[in-house]
Amino acid sequence: MDIVARILLEPAAFGPVNNWNQTTLSQVDRFLFFLPNNKLQEISLALMTVGRIERLFMSQHRWERGNVGIHCSDENERRRLSEKQQFVLQFFLGFLKIHPLSPTPMVPTCEILHTTAPSAWTSLLSMSSLAFSNCLELMGHDPFLASYQRSSALKKAKQSVIAQLGGIAIELSPEELSSLRLTERSSIAALGAVRAWSNRQLSALFTTVLNSTEQSPSQLDSSTLVAMGYIVCGAQTTEITSFNAVEFSKAVLWLGRLRLSCSEEQLLAFVGLLTHRLAFGPMSSWGTAVFIEIGVLAAGLPDMAMSALVNEQIEGITPAAVSMIPPDKFASKMC
Incomplete structure (x- = not known):
């Protein structure tokens, strides 16, 4: 040469x-x-x-x-x-x-x-997901890929595969979920659409999304919260209270349709966000339309608020929300 x-x-x-x-x-x-x-x-x-x-x-x-x-x-x-x-x-x-x-x-x-x-x-990472997936085998047979190229290609490949796994992903352990890099909205949404996660898996996924996107809970925007879907139940109550109330209120129309596996404390924290003056305002001012919009999150109403509901508000509580309300809250309303 x-x-x-x-x-x-x-x-x-x-x-x-x-x-x-x-x-x-x-x-x-x-x-x-x-x-x-x-x-x-x-x-x-x-x-x-x-x-x-x-x-x-x-x-x-x-x-x-x-x-x-x-x-x-x-x-x-x-x-x-x-x-x-x-x-x-x-x-x-x-x-x-x-x-x-x-x-x-x-x-x-x-x-x-x-x-x-x-x-x-x-x-290589700038390629579209489809083009990258179509050429993944070719990359794997290139003996001269540098270490940094192999590492970055593997991360992107994981994202591409994760977006296709759907419910199969529930077989991943919390430790394996923690090792994922979920930067693309499509990957987050694919896992957020799965309902059957355990509490430990949800917690691992929520933390993984924060680490991958390099965001704090307060920085999550409405589109990310929508993509997270069931994963929002992986947030600690203290993390939920730091969510941006306005962004969360924009995402609630979608999140309220899901049969979330959140605890009563988590649902209560979500409702607290919705009472922000820039979200839906004080609960006493909520009408039928607001209760329909927040869907299952109405199950997080505190006992005192539940007992103070008027007929117009009760009519807006969806059947899914009713099925999630603990019996003792109904008892307080009946009293």
Whole structure:
């Protein structure tokens, strides 16, 4: 490789690299990967299009699989070539911001990964979930993936798989759930739609969502709370009281439809959030519509509030909420 590079760089061969044109690149072909990095940087950015780079990779692949190439490289040479290919992609497709004219980094497609190599890309995590899943096997067979690439790819693969597991995920232990990285809303929603979690699993999942999103309970917005679904029952009462009342009131229309497995203390804390002046306001002002909207969370009404309900309010309590109200609360109302 070094000998060929020296021949290509001799003035009598193709002239200065910064004067090379499309014709020159076509003649140099796959041997371009043999040039040192500082010489590669002298090639005009305009000449090194995605199509040109793909053709270079394909030319190298054809040679490696040919009658001669199949016998002509060892592990060290392949690794060295892989590093050079990675530099070509990173420099000409914008991952290395060496100067202001560097292009915007490109997000690879599954098709491009097939013509180039997964290990040559540093933006695998930017791929869509579908494209990533379709190319996961290809990534797994690339021997030159760096440790950080394998680690990040595994995390994304877990997210993709988790979103598909559904109820199967309840077989994961609390410890296994704690090791997940739930940053994508789709992954959170997939687990939040499962009802059969144990209390320990719910607690682990709630903590995992906070750790993965790097948020405190007070920072959770309505869309995240909706995605969490049944997982909200994994929050401690002290954590619930720190929720943003306005964001929680926006999510309650969805959460109120779920047969939540929350404790009476948790439901009471949820109701407390809804009485915030910027949510639904004092409970005495709630009408039928509010009780219909909060659904099962009405089961968290304190005893005194339950005994003070008027007919208009009682009419808004949904059957699901009634089924969750402890008998002693009904007794206090009857008295």
